[in-house]
Amino acid sequence: MVQQQSHPTTDEAAQSEPRKAEAPVIPTISTGEGLVYHQGRLVPTHEAMLSVTTHALHYGTGCFEGIRAYWNEEQEQLYVLKLREHFERFAHSRRILMMHPGESVEELCDVTVELLRRQEIRSDAYIRPVAYKSARTIKLTLSSLEDSISIYAFPMGNYVDISAGLNVCVSNWRRVSGNAIPVRAKTTGAYINSALATDEAAAAGFDEAIFLTQSGTVSEGSSCNIFVVKKGRISTTRPADDILEGITREAAMQLLARDMGLATEVRAIERTELYDADEIFFTGTGVQISPVTRVDRRAIGSGQPGPITMELQQRYLRAARGDDPAYADWLTPVYPRQAGA
Numbered sequence: 001m002v003q004q005q006s007h008p009t010t011d012e013a014a015q016s017e018p019r020k021a022e023a024p025v026i027p028t029i030s031t032g033e034g035l036v037y038h039q040g041r042l043v044p045t046h047e048a049m050l051s052v053t054t055h056a057l058h059y060g061t062g063c064f065e066g067i068r069a070y071w072n073e074e075q076e077q078l079y080v081l082k083l084r085e086h087f088e089r090f091a092h093s094r095r096i097l098m099m100h101p102g103e104s105v106e107e108l109c110d111v112t113v114e115l116l117r118r119q120e121i122r123s124d125a126y127i128r129p130v131a132y133k134s135a136r137t138i139k140l141t142l143s144s145l146e147d148s149i150s151i152y153a154f155p156m157g158n159y160v161d162i163s164a165g166l167n168v169c170v171s172n173w174r175r176v177s178g179n180a181i182p183v184r185a186k187t188t189g190a191y192i193n194s195a196l197a198t199d200e201a202a203a204a205g206f207d208e209a210i211f212l213t214q215s216g217t218v219s220e221g222s223s224c225n226i227f228v229v230k231k232g233r234i235s236t237t238r239p240a241d242d243i244l245e246g247i248t249r250e251a252a253m254q255l256l257a258r259d260m261g262l263a264t265e266v267r268a269i270e271r272t273e274l275y276d277a278d279e280i281f282f283t284g285t286g287v288q289i290s291p292v293t294r295v296d297r298r299a300i301g302s303g304q305p306g307p308i309t310m311e312l313q314q315r316y317l318r319a320a321r322g323d324d325p326a327y328a329d330w331l332t333p334v335y336p337r338q339a340g341a
């Protein structure tokens, strides 16, 4: 189903010269293999097709989730991380877009596990549920249109280099306002905003972009939330700063508090606080916990991934991969457990 990818994961944080982050290859999905949950059934990928007249294609009237599953080699188990939380957010997004209730959270969780199991995925993977106005009409409305759900999954490692430290810029594009497009819903159309920012950043030689809000304070990354550490004080931006309230953001706050004794302050953050920070990191299903070591060509702290960031990253990945029993309730196992395991 997938063409190719690389997994640059070497930890060179101890090096004195900053290492340039490598951009992992994001897979392109082939339609020649695999299964898709499509409009109520598991079908071969090539059967999961839509008409060019589909409403969502024209107006961006869809919403989606990004979910990760982690393969634990020792346990021979694939764990889906925060499966229920993602489908709960999906249900909220669908409600905001005035979609029909459709499949329940439980049904979508079950079908996702079945999709992974039937494809016998035994590596880290990414799951993409999408709900869309499938009506074949140009009528500009959200209400009273047919909608559908599809889910597919594919093997995927890192989305960004999580060890070297990202070199990022503040984008010229402002984060879309929740008063223009509901940012609390993960709507497909709003991601034009993110794509504009990442393209601009890449063209200028940066790895990622940070959005400011319409009023000029920090919002988030193009597809991730942001945390700033200064003198041991940890801060992240508020829902009122037009962020998508990340499931990883919540998990990070929990790990910081419970395992590292560090409370997170949720507050407005000024742009120049970024330059002055000791550490900055992104959180998100895609980026996981990613250190940011340069912003607008200024080194952050020592210019190396910070100690709080890297300890948090390690704890997060242990929990996600099923190596920390304290966080077993974050995970949904895909394969039946062996007796005694």
Ligand SMILES: Cc1ncc(COP(=O)(O)O)c(C=O)c1O
Pocket: 066, 194, 220, 221, 222, 223, 224, 225, 243, 244, 245, 246, 247, 248, 249, 283, 284, 285, 286
């Ligand atoms: C715009 C945006 N903000 C934040 C996040 C982080 O959310 P989560 O941690 O739930 O993946 C994402 C990723 O889904 C995103 O696209």
